[in-house]
Amino acid sequence: MSTAEDSKLIYYVKKWVNITKDDEAAILSAFEQATIRKKKDLLVPGEVCKYNYFIVNGCMRTFYIDEKGVEHIYHLRFDNNWIGDLESFFSQKPSKYYIEALEDTHYIRISKERLDKLYDEVPAFDRYFRILFQKAYVNALKRLNANMWEPAIDRYNDMLREHPDMFQRVPLAYIASYLGITPESLSRIRKKNNK
Template sequence: MYSALYNHINRFIDLSTGEQEILAPMLKSFSVKKKAFLLTEGQTCRANYFVAKGCLRLYFIDIKGAEQTTQFAIENWWITDLTSFLFQTPSEFYIQAAEATEVIAIEHHLYDEMFHKLPKLERYFRLILQKNHQASQRRIKFLYSQTAEERFRHFNSLFPEFVQRVPQYMLASYLGFTPEFLSKIRAKK
């Protein structure tokens, strides 16, 4: 049931079968329908979500009322509102399923217990957070140093299958432009 997560963890650290058995009761798996929410603005984020299959997105509503996607999570990626999750404060974000998604969650109230029983998972999550932080820094750099068309071409070269998976308005929001502009870029092909 949790094999996708165990395989992912074992790419970073060695988690034995016995340790997997200790971790399993702390995990919760469930399905999320397309467009369903795991978190809405004002709620406290209660879990860190691992995508076993599907796609989730993290976004906020800007001052003009437009959705601004800040992160996607596809298979083998984690997603959460980290500030709300760590400090148990109301979120300023939404987490929504961009497509039907299979999720494995670790709830906040189990984090300390998990790290106490399986200290090596602290290393795993540190490595995941480092990769996530690096990706966020690169995304910010690209938003300020590349034209909109360059951002699309670069993203499309890295994740061509992903570009086809998500709705155009979500992708445009993530890349920092309008869906209409994305249509014009795609039409140039």
């Protein structure tokens, strides 16, 4: 990997755990670089999620389509974020989700087998992933609670604080789906906020 990718992944690992130069080399050698074009699928329902992905730069979404043909967006992920179907990845059972690139995206990926070996080689990386999973679990609960109890305008404002450039990068219909509201409701909220 080039220096830019090295520094991005290692920077985010070092935010949570201490690693040596040897650890850095072991971590980086476990990942493969790849790119995907806008509108292409990284994963489709029925496939096993064979990799966990770190987005170096770009944007992706995880979604499913219900029995009525309606899309429901589960994740929107941007630069320096992880994406994958962890249930499928760890169980090695078929996924229920699509993962689609919303922009031309450069990412690095690690297989389950290689990740398991890396946990043994670099115990700090095992701790790093444990911290990530805990944060992901807490965030999933917060999002579930927000969708049940918080007004849509509060969810919208929280999203804007976290990702101020989202409206430049993600279609409005996808943002509405992610927030669990209709595109019309999103338009009303945006008009109200812009007054």
